[in-house]
Amino acid sequence: MGKLRQAGLVGAGLLGGVLISLQFSAIADKETRASLPIEELRTFAEVFNAIKSGYVEPVEDKKLITHAISGMLSNLDPHSSYLDADAFKDLQVGTQGEFGGIGIEVGMEDGLVKVVSPIEDTPAYRAGIKTGDLIFKIDDTLVKGLTLTEAVKRMRGKPKSQIRLSIVRKGEAKPINVTLTREVIKVQSVKSKLVEDGYGYLRITSFQENTGAAVVKHLNDLFRNGPLKGLVLDLRNDPGGLLNSAVGVSAAFLPPETLVTSTDGRAPDAKHRYSTSPSDYLRGSRDDYIRNLPPEARSVPMVVLVNGGSASASEIVAGALQDHKRAVVLGTTTFGKGSVQTVLPLPGNTAIKLTTARYYTPSGRSIQAKGIVPDIVVEESANGTSAERLREANLEHHLDNDKEGSTPAKEAPAKPAKPVAPAKPKGSVPKDDADEAAEMPSRELASKKDYQLNQALNLLKGMQIMKTAR
Template sequence: MRSRLQQAGLVLLGAIAGILVSVNISAIAQKGGEALPIEELRSFADVFNAVKQGYVEPIEDKKLITHAISGMLSNLDPHSAYLDADAYKDLQVSTQGEFGGLGIEVGMEDGFVKVVAPIEDTPAWKAGVKAGDIVIKLDEAPVKGMTLNDAVKKMRGKPKTSIKLTIIRKGETKPLEITIVRDKIKVQSVKSKMIEDGYGYLRITQFQEETTADVVRQFDKLVKQAAENKGDTKELRGLVLDLRNDPGGLLHSAIGVSAAFLPPKSLVVSTDGRTEDAKRKYIAAAEDYARSPREDVLKNLHGSAKSIPMVVLVNGGSASASEIVAGALQDHKRAVVLGTQTFGKGSVQTVLPLSNNAAIKLTTARYYTPSGRSIQAKGITPDVAVEETPNGGSRDRLREADLERHLAGTEADKGTEKDPAKPAKPQQGKNGKDGKDKGSKAEEDEAKAPVFEIASKNDYQLSQAMNLLKAWQIMKK
C-alpha cells in the first residue's frame, strides 16, 4: 500500500511541477535564482495523494490545489493572498471607486474577519461598524473555517439585500448583531470645503485611479472660493489635508498627491525587496504618478499648492498610501503632521495574474520615507501629537503590529519585535477597594462623550490644526 502511495506521489509530483509552471510560479522562483524544492514538493504530493485516496468525501483536484495555494500565501503575512477569478475581478473594480457590498477594509486573524477600517459614507460606516471589530458570523454562518475570500464573497452581493454581522467588540460584554443593507459602493475619493475665510480643507478617503485629478479639481475649487470671498482675504492662507481613517489604495495616486504639494523631482517614497524590480525610488514626476506623461493631471494645478502652509491630519486609521503621503510631506518639511500614530502598513503588494483568470497578491517589498524611515509595523509619528478629544481620549485602534504574522519593519528588526503569534494583551486596571476596575471611570466618561465625527464642530484635531495655521499667520506679520 505504501509503495503504491509513493508511486502515485511521484506521478503527482510531476503533475504539480507542471501546474506550477502553468501558473508562472516556477518563473517567480527562478527570478531569485532558486530551484524548486523537490523534496518538499514530494512531501506535498504524498499528502495530496493521501487526501485524495482516504478523505471521508471525494474532493476535486482543483479545490485541493486552490486551498493549498491559498494556505501557502495566507500564512506568509496578513496581506498576501490568493485571488480566485471573482476576487481578482472585485479587486480590479474596487480600485475604480465603485463596487457592490458593505464598504469595509478587512483582514484575517485567528480564523475570524477583523475590520481594519470602515470606508467613510458606506453602509458599514453608517451602521456603526468600527476598526478592530471581529466578525464571528455572517448571517448564521460561522466565519471560523472560511477563507478571507469566502468571507468577502459572502459580504458582497446585490444592492438592497441585507446581511447580519455578529461582531465582538472590545468593551462590550456580549456579541453585537448589526444588520447592514448592501449598496453600490461609490467612494468619493476627495472632498473639500472652506472652514473659515482663507482656510481650506481637503479630505482624501481612499486613493483610487482618479484621486490625483480630484485633488487638483478640489484645490482649484478652494482657490476660487477664496478669491470670491467678500472680506479682505482673497487667497488661501492655509490648508488642512485630512488623511484620517484613509486605508490607502493605489501607489501612483499617493505619489501624485504628494507631487501636488512638493517641488518637482522630490523623492516621495522608496521600496526595497529581494528582487531588482522591487528596489525603486519614486519621485514627484509624471513618469511615476501619471498613467501616461501626456496625461499629467498636475500641469493645471494652481501654483499656490507648492507653498501654502499645510497641516496633515492622521490617526490610527491612516494606512498604506496615506502614510506614504504623510511621510513624504513630513520629511521634506512641507507640512506639519498632526494627530496620532498611523496604522503602520508599509509593505508593497504586487498582484501577479495567473493563467486561469485568478491572481496572487504577494508582499514583495517594504516602503521607506524620503529620509529612509521604514513605515512597516511602525507608522508615521506626528510632529504634533493630538488625541481625538480634549481630555486626551482616542479610540483604541487595531494597527499593523497587532496583526498575526505581520512583517517586521526592516530585515534588521526580525526577532526584535513581540511575537506576532502572541499579541500583547491590553493592560487591565488594578482593582480598587470597591473591587471595580479603575479604568471603568475613564470608559464611562468616553461613553458619555459626544460622538466623534470627522470635520464636524466637535472635531478637536481639526480645531487644533486650524489653531496652528492661524498661529503661523500671526508669526508672519
Template sequence: MRSTLQKIGLLTAGLLAGIFVSLNFSASAGKDAAVSALPIEELRSFADVYGAIKQGYVEPVDDKTLITYAISGMLANLDPHSAYLDAEAFKEMQVTTQGEFGGLGLEVGMEDGLVKVISPIEDTPAYKAGLKPGDLIIKLDDMLVKGLTLTDAVKKMRGKPKTQIRLTVFRKGEPKPFEVTLTREKIKVQSVKSKSLEGGYGYLRITQFQDETNADVARHLEKLVKDEKDGLKGLVLDLRNDPGGLLTSAIGVSAAFLPPKTLVTSTEGRTEDAKRRFTASPEDYLRGTKDDYMKNLPALVKTLPMVVLVNGGSASASEIVAGALQDHKRAIIMGTQTFGKGSVQTVLPLSNNTAIKLTTARYYTPSGRSIQAKGITPDIVVEETANGEAHDRLREADLERHLENDKDKSADVKTESKLDKPENKPHAKNGKKNKTDEEDDVARAPIEFASKDDYQLSQAVNLLKALQILKR
C-alpha cells in the same frame, strides 16, 4: 489502505512536481535569477497529505479545490496582505480601485480564522452602523466564518444593492458578541472632498487613493484657491482613516505640494524590479493618460502653509504622502501614530483570470525611514478628542505574521489596547450605567470629520492661524 495511499501519493508527487516546475518556469521567464532546486522531500510530504485527503476525507474533494486551498494557504501564512485571488476576487479588486463596488464598505483582514475589520470606509453601510477597527466578525447570517477563506468571506459580504446581511460581531471590551443587520449598497467612494473653512483656510480630505484621486485633488485645489477672494491662507490635508490604495495616486498627491523631481518614496525587495525610487514626476504618477492634471495647479499650492491630519486608520499610501511631506518639511503632521503598513503588494495575474497578491518589497520615506509596523509619528500629537482617542485602534503591529521593521527593531511591538482591560473600568451595579460609562460611550462615538465637534481639525486650524501670526 496504506498501499493505496502511497500509490496516490506517488502519482500526486509527480503531478505536483510538474505543476511547480511549470509555475516556477512561468514566474521566472525573462529573468536572470536562477531557478532553485525543488524541495523533493517537502513535496513528498505534501503529496502524502494530498493523497490522504483524496482517499480518506469524509466527503470527496476535487483536485482543483485542493490545489486552490493549497495556494491560498501558502499565501495566507506569509503575511496579512498576501493572498490568492480567484477570478471573482480578482475582478472585484480591479473594480474597487476604480472606486465603485457593491457591498458593505469594509477593509478587512483575517485573524485566527475570523474576519477582522481593518477600517470601515466612510459614508458606507458599515461605517454608518458603527463597525470599528479591530471588530471580529464571527458569523455571516447563520454561517460561521471559521473555516472560510478571506476571499470566501468577502464574497459572502458582497452582493446586490438593497439586499441584507446579518453580521455577528465580537468587540474587545464588550461582554458578549452582538448582531448588526446591514443593507448592501452600491459603494461608490468619493475619494476626495473639500470645503472652505472660516478665516480663509482650506480643507481637503482624501478617503482612499483610487484611479481618479489625483485628478480630483487637482480639481478641488483649484476650486479652493479660486473661492478665496482674499487668498487662501493655509490648507489642512486630512488623511485620517484613509486605508491607502494605489501607489501612483500617493505619488501624484505628494507631487501637488512638492517641487518637481522630488523623491517621494523608495522601495526595496529581493528582485531588481522591486528596487525603485519614485519622484514627483508625471512618469511616476500618471496611469495610462497623457494629461498631466498637476501641471496647471496654482503656484500658491507649492508654498501654502499645511497641516496633515493622520491617525491609526491612516495606512499605506496615506503614510507615504505623510512621510514625504514630513521629511521634506513641507507640512506639519498632526494627530496620532499611523497604522504602519509599509509593504508593497504586487498583483501577479495567473491563468483563468486568477491572480496572487504577493508582498514584494518595503516602502521607505525620502530620508530612509521604514513605515513597516511603526507608521508615521506626528510632529504634534493631538488625540481624537480632548479626552483622548475615541476608540481602540488596530495597527499593523497587532496583525499576526506581520513583517518586521528592518530599520527599527523597537517598532515591532504589539500595541496594547486600552479597551482590552474592562476590569479596570468601574461599572454601576444592576446593569445600570454610571457617569463613567456614559462618558466612555460618548468618547467611543465615531467622529464626524470636518464637523464642529472635530477636535483635531480645530487644533490644525489654530496652528495655521498661529503660523500666520508669526509670519506677520
C-alpha cells in the same frame, strides 16, 4: 484577544496597502526561475495522494491545489495572498472606486469577523457599524468555523438584496442585530471644505486611480476665491491604495523632481526611486493633471492629520511632506505598513498578491512595523484618549523593520511636543465636559467637534500670526 490574522474587504474596494500596478506580466513570462526543491515536492505529493485516497470525503484536485497556494502565501506576511477570480475582479474594480457590497473593511480575529473600518457613505457606515465590532453571525450562519474568504463571500451579494448581521460590540451588554441592503458602492476618495475664512480642509479616504486628479480639482475649488492662509490635509483612517496615486498627491504639494519614496527588494525591478515627475505618477497617455494645479498649493502652510488607521500610501504622503518639511504632521502614530505588493496574474483570471519590496521615506526611513511618528502628538479627544487600533506590528508574520530590527507591537514613542492649545487644569471635569471630551471625531466632514482638526486649525492660525508679526 487574538491578533488580526488577515485583512479582507467586503465590497469596500479599498486597498489596505500599496500596489505598484495591476498590469504585470504573468509569472510564466519570468525569464528566471528558482530551482525546485525535489524532496519537499515529493513530500507534498505524498500528502496530496493521502488526502485523495484516504480523506473521509472526496476532494477536488483544484480545491486542494488552491488551498495549498493560499496557505503558502498567507504564511509569508499579512499582505501576500492568493486571489481567486472574484477577489481579483474586486481588486481591479476597487482601484476604479466602484464595486458592490455593504462597505466594510474586515479581518479575522478569534474566529470572528472583525470590522477594521466602515467605509464612508455606504450601507454599513449609515447603519452605524463601528471599528472593532465583531460579527458572529451572517444571516443564519455562525461565523465560527468559516474562513475569512468564506465569510466575505456570504456578505457579498446583488445590489438591493438584504443581509442580517449579528454583532458583538465592546461596552454593549447584548448583541446588536443589523439588517443592511447591499448596493453598488461608489467611493469618492477626495472631499474638501472651506472650514473657515481662509482655511481649507482636504480629505483623502483612499488612493485610487483618479485620486491625484481629484485632489487638483478640489484644490482649485478651495483656491477659487483667493489664496488660503492654511490647509489641513486629512489622511486619518486612509488604508492606502495605488503607489502612483500617492506620488501624484505628493506632487501637488512638493516642487517638481522631488523625491517622494524609494523601494527596495530582491528583484531588480523592485528597486526604484519615485519623484514628483509625470513619469512616476501618470499611466499611459493621460494628461498631466498637475499642470492645472493652483500655484499657491505648493506654498500654503499645511498640517497633515494622521492616526493609527493611516496606512501605506497615506504614510508615503505623510512621510514625504514631513521629511521635506513641507507640512507639520499632527495626530497619532500611523499603522506602520512599509511594504509594497505586486499583483501577478495567473491562469483562470486568478492572481497572487506578493510582497516584493519595502518602501522608504525620502530621508531613508523605513516605517515598517513602526509608522510615521507625528511632529505634534494630539490624541483623538480632549481628555487625551484615542480609539484602540491594531497596527502592522500586531499582525502575525509581519515583516521586521530592516533599519531597526523587530519592533514591539505597540505605538512608537513620539518626540515631546508643546501642546497646540492650553491644557485644562487638572482635577475633576464636569459631566457634560467629560462626555464631550470622550467623544470620538464626528463622521461629519470637517466637524466642529473634531478635536484633532481644531488643534490643526489652531496651529495654522498661530503660524499665520507669527508670519504677520514678522
